[in-house]
Amino acid sequence: MKKASLLSLTLLLMLTMLATACSGGTSNEPNNQANAGSGNEPQEEMITLKFWYPGTEDILTTAVKDIIQKFEDQNPNITVELTSIPWADYFQKLTVSYAGGLQPDVQGLGFGQLISTVNQGKYLDLNPYIEADNWEGKEDFFPDILKAGQYENGQYGLLMPEIRPLAYRKDFFTEAGLDPNNPPKTLDEIFEYAEKLKKVENGKTVRGGIDIQTSNGEQSYLSLLLLLGEDFYDEKGNPTFDSQTSIDLVQRMVDLYKSGAIIQANQQQVTGTPFQNSQAALAFISTSGAAALKQSVGADKIGWVLPPAGKDGKQTALMLGTFLTASQKSKHPEEAWKFIKFWFDKSNILDFTTKTGYIPPLQSVKADFVKLAPENEISFEALNDARGYGASGSWAINVKYLRLALEESYAGVRPVAEALKDNAAKAREELASAQ
Template identity: 25%
Template sequence: MKEKKIKPGLVIVFIIVLLAGCAGSDAGRPSPAETDSSEPVTEKTTLTFWRNSGNNAENSAYDQLVARFMEENPGITIKMSPIPYADYDTKLRTSIASGQPPDIMSIDAPNMASYAEAGALLPLTDYFNSDGNIEDIPPSTLSAYTYKDEIYMAPLTESSIALFYNKKMFEAKGIPLPSRNPEQPITWDQVLDAARKLTEPDKGIYGIDPAQGFQNAGATAYFKYPIIWQFGGEVMSPDGTTSQGYLDSAETKKAIRFYSDLYNAHKVSALEYPPDPFPSGKLAMTIDGSWSLSHFAANFPDFKLGEDYDVAPLPKEAEQAVANGSWALAISSRSGNAEAAWEFVNFVTGYEGQKMYVSMTKDIPVRYSVAKEIGELNEYPMNIFVVQNQRFGRSRPITPIFPQMSEAVNKVFEEVTIGKRSVDESVAEAIKKIDAAYSLLEAQK
């Protein structure tokens, strides 16, 4: 019989509601006594660890971390299961809903609150305060893993974005080059002024791609929310329950209009670009990630950093801001070996484990101590990404309805920019959807 296919998004939404229902009724949620009765670490302790499968460097780094931990802790066996990214979240939520989660799991920061709200995660606050060297992690980074005053995940690495600009194009037009100082960004008005001078539509050259175009909701949250914050706006309330009074604020609407105007009024941005428009000379400025440095070096060797292009901190308007939060490690509230699980999590995300991991993956560590010891992270251009995260990082809204909220906000940017819909109308509709999603969650309790 031919199987009926169900859209993955619907499966995930269903399980979110199911988990929320469990949270409200306490079904499947361990009692304090169950949580506190973790077995002491013995020679027979075995922990299951699920993580999203990454690239070769990430997979190799985890293999070595697990081997190193078991060598140093012969009484603990780690059974690690790398799972493809496309399947990971659905499988993890299904395992939790069925009452058979792994002891340790990796979770992307924006999804943390839905798991925590469902009672699926063990609070780690006491562990961090006891021996997690919490002062070595920027408070803004920890905020991305904190829900209702409890830390639920241990961070390992960060990624970050910045302004990439074509140095030769700037010089040819006599435009002052942006500062390399991470704390001295140019303003969005200055970006617009430069973009107008750099745009040559007859040659297919545009001034600025402000947020990697129009991608999925997750990319919108990572690339577009900083623009809202930079204009002094917000997306949701601090407690993650509503967007009323935040998404419809004057500052947020100003940011959305500014973004839309880059495409429609000023015509310095395009809805479509050829492949790799920045290194191929079709885009004068772009907001991109630290990961693109290696991409350009490997695939465009004649497009050289410092000669053809440079990197500057993200533009600001009212303030500086960049999104933080990445994949991190959590412990299941159902684990019968929480102490042993913390030993592993603390090893991987602590000083030694983090240093070992980033030396192989070239990612940005979250710990001050590790970043300080890696020379290239303290020099241009990597220092821009590091300093931004440490000093101006902000967590995307911490809310158990993050997927629904993010999808609604993503649609606002698309409707206003591509569909040329009124900002007021689009935002009002988004708020209704977000509030309805939260109301549905509350109704399940």
């Protein structure tokens, strides 16, 4: 009887050991298949990146959403929460968000917005992440475009440039009796053609000869001023828009406005500028700015050439664009950089710029981009002599008073020379008090 009990106990122990071995419950194997789906394996942290981007045009927002979707598909633990804001409201809302500690992790910034605030310590220096990843995109960037986002040895943004060559409507040229294959080649011809191309009905201008914005209009003004070899502030940030060259230029612009060759418009109006709305025949505009127009009227009706020759034969084009930057206070800097790096991947940046009209900043995709449309060749050619805003904390003050001077001049509040000189003096006073 004792032997039978002992045998039963032995069998029970053997069965228990066998069952335990089969269950894997005591195994120390890290990849034990029995653990799959058990809920005990470590889970990736779910992260949400807040992403703000300026501009609400359908073409742009669709392209942005496409990149976000591809990024999320490849990074299932990261959600990118997009907020699209019109340019007119963007920087004010972004400034408020930073002041309240509610800033996005990643944001787009206009050219002037970054270079005027980069010294405030808001943005993440991307260099440590670029170096840690040994990111090949750094060597692929056009050097001057990469430098646009640098400040005191830091890389605070990566730029998608917009180059402003001269665009014109071939169909409007034909309608006005002008050769559609012979656009203006000098600064003087710009003003002559603008007069010939304006369209007036019942004493009212229904189509301007040239798209020069009369409110927030520093960009179209600067496109012309650069051809004369000047800028609206110097390398130290001091205003220079009261120079005689600038006064003479603005007087010619005001004369065009009074003659009906310029339609009143705001540079930042949500509905687009006159050229974008087929209400002007000439414009210094980027390919991204004209992307929707190409779709609506047909690319064959739009011509693209380098800016006309100005002083000393220069054909300097205005270069602006949108930077991608990250917040220094982001709780997810690694993921923020990962998203920015993904955005500037060769295939992604080619796809995005093809859809939106931005210029790809990577040398390796230039050939593919140029094949797509003739204006792309012109934009890259314009890069050989292009200038953006100089990095300066005084940019915002100078722009504020320049805008006031231009608006006062167009509205006839006071003579051009007086408006420019008085506002430049106010800019100097404010800059001095801020030091």
